[in-house]
Amino acid sequence: MTRKTGMGSMRTNNDDTGPASLPRQTVIITGGNSGLGYGCARALLSASPPWHVIIACRDLGRAQKAVAMLRESARPGAKVETMALDLASLASVRSFASKLEDRLKAADLPPLHGLVCNAAVQGARTFTADGFESTFGVSHLGHYLLVNLLVPLMEKPARIAVVASGVHDPAELAKVPASMAVPVPAWNTPTALAKGDLGPAAANDDAAADRGRRYSTTKLANVYFAYGLAPRLPEGITANAFDPGLMPGTGLAREYPAVVRFAWHNILPRIIPLLRLVLVKNIHTPEESGKALARLIVDPALVSTNGKYFEGLREIPSSAESYDKDRSEELWRESATLTGIERLPYSRLAD
Numbered sequence: 001m002t003r004k005t006g007m008g009s010m011r012t013n014n015d016d017t018g019p020a021s022l023p024r025q026t027v028i029i030t031g032g033n034s035g036l037g038y039g040c041a042r043a044l045l046s047a048s049p050p051w052h053v054i055i056a057c058r059d060l061g062r063a064q065k066a067v068a069m070l071r072e073s074a075r076p077g078a079k080v081e082t083m084a085l086d087l088a089s090l091a092s093v094r095s096f097a098s099k100l101e102d103r104l105k106a107a108d109l110p111p112l113h114g115l116v117c118n119a120a121v122q123g124a125r126t127f128t129a130d131g132f133e134s135t136f137g138v139s140h141l142g143h144y145l146l147v148n149l150l151v152p153l154m155e156k157p158a159r160i161a162v163v164a165s166g167v168h169d170p171a172e173l174a175k176v177p178a179s180m181a182v183p184v185p186a187w188n189t190p191t192a193l194a195k196g197d198l199g200p201a202a203a204n205d206d207a208a209a210d211r212g213r214r215y216s217t218t219k220l221a222n223v224y225f226a227y228g229l230a231p232r233l234p235e236g237i238t239a240n241a242f243d244p245g246l247m248p249g250t251g252l253a254r255e256y257p258a259v260v261r262f263a264w265h266n267i268l269p270r271i272i273p274l275l276r277l278v279l280v281k282n283i284h285t286p287e288e289s290g291k292a293l294a295r296l297i298v299d300p301a302l303v304s305t306n307g308k309y310f311e312g313l314r315e316i317p318s319s320a321e322s323y324d325k326d327r328s329e330e331l332w333r334e335s336a337t338l339t340g341i342e343r344l345p346y347s348r349l350a351d
Contacts, residue, residue, distance in 0.1 A: 023052035023079050026112045027297055028100075028150070030056045030085060030143065031119025033066040036163065036244050039290020040116055041070055041080065047298045050077035052110050056085035056096065057119075087119055087142025088128040090339060097149035104153055111155035114297040117143040117222075118163045122215040124207070125196060132338070133196035135214040140221045141194065145339040147229065147239075156236030157303055160229070161296040164241045166282060166311065167212075168220040169319035175280050182212030185220040187327065190334035193217065223309065223318050224328040225335075230307030232332075238306040240296055244289035245282035245312060282311060 032041045032055040044051050053070070057063035063082035070080045083099065086092035103109045120139040128137040147160060166172035170184040186201035187193075198205075202213050226241035233239060276283055292312045296302060309318040336342070 023050045023077065023110050025049075025114065026052045026054060026104075026110045027114030027116065028054045028056050028112070029116040029118055030087065030146070032116070033057045033059065033063040033082075035286045036289055036293065037116070037118040038066055038070070039286040039288070040118065040293040041066075041290070042073060042287070043291040043294035044114075044297065045070055045074035045078040045080055047078075047294065048075065050075060050079070051114075051298075053078070053080040054100075054109075055080065055082045057082060058084070058086040058088070058092075060084055085146075086129075087138045087146070088130075088134060090130050090142070090145055093142055093145045094149065097146065097153075100150070101153055112150065112153050113155060113158045115147065115150055115154075115158075115160045116163070116293065116297065117147065117161065118293075119143075120163070120215075120218075122211060124211065125214070127196070132194045133214065135218045136193045136196075136221065139218045140225060141335060141339055143222075144225060144335045145341065148336075148339075148341055151233065151237065154237055156234070158237045159297050159302075160233075160237070160239040161293060162222050162226040162229075162239060162241045163293065164222040164226070164243055164309070164318075165216075165219040166243045166245065167216040168223055168322060170321075171319065172282075173216075182216050183209050184213070185217040185321070186213050187217060187220065187321070190221075190331045191338065193221070194338055220319070220322060221331060223322040224324075224331045226309075227307055227322070228328040228332040233306070238302075238304065240302075240305060240307065241309045241318065242293055242296060243282070243309070243311045244293065245280075288312075 027044055029037050029041050029044075031037045032053075037055070041053050041055060044053050055063050055067060055070075060082060067080050067082050074080060083096060084092070085096040100109075100112070104112060119142075121134055123134075126134045128134055130137065132141055143162070167182050168185060173181050173184055183205065184201070186199035188197055188199040196214075198210075198213060198217060202210065205213055223241050226239050229239045289312065292310070295313065296310065305315075308315050309322075310316070
């Protein structure tokens, strides 16, 4: 006898004990130690059958604290651990992939069936160890390399979720109060973006506008990446983009003005239901958005869904600009050059 459980999975009356309860699938979440990634990890650790969740983070101390808390709420049989990954270093990305491959080959981990590309930065302009502007380097280039190294290690069916944001879409930004909005994307060639050079629309930006516009532009890159990845994947592996909506209380506001930062962390999280009524509907707690993100990995109804864009639980169109195939292809080619990837052995398309 079986009964339905959360996110469409099936569970038997006795599947919490014995060998059947051991995780049969591994999923990796980048930046899963807080905010959206933590909410996603928590949801995956409550799914059935149980998963082995790897929190891939640069700060192992913070990640280990998150793992300790996640274990307290995990369903019987689910497992969670952390592995070191610094997306600001291509060497670290390659090292992570190599160690993961060794563990998978040694059967130290269940087969890899899921990858959540969640980690992102938004702050003052800095550069990665490889000389890339950090917002673009971490959020796009680090994930681009990671995905291309891990796809050959995946067992089918497998799913990839790329966390984007509604800030890539000017139409969505128009719905957000000015005090909470960021400037619209200013696209440039990927090589220029990697150097920190935004398009002409950013010519007169001050430091605050520059920070926000680099973030919205990189989130547009995330959508281009998901759309470029989806048709290149082998049959049985899918990729989709995800907008978690506004999530007051998360760390992205750490460099906002003091008054906005105080409201973001101490006031807005307490009045989310009211904000949905009077400001924007697409505003959620990290737990709510984390569950919606986890659904892209575990919901049986989405097993064949590929190359789509989700706002929470809803599949919706992304921005008009995000469907520019020439830009998506240019991003794919130049990202391969920037990250040192040659021809991709699994690609179904000619690069």
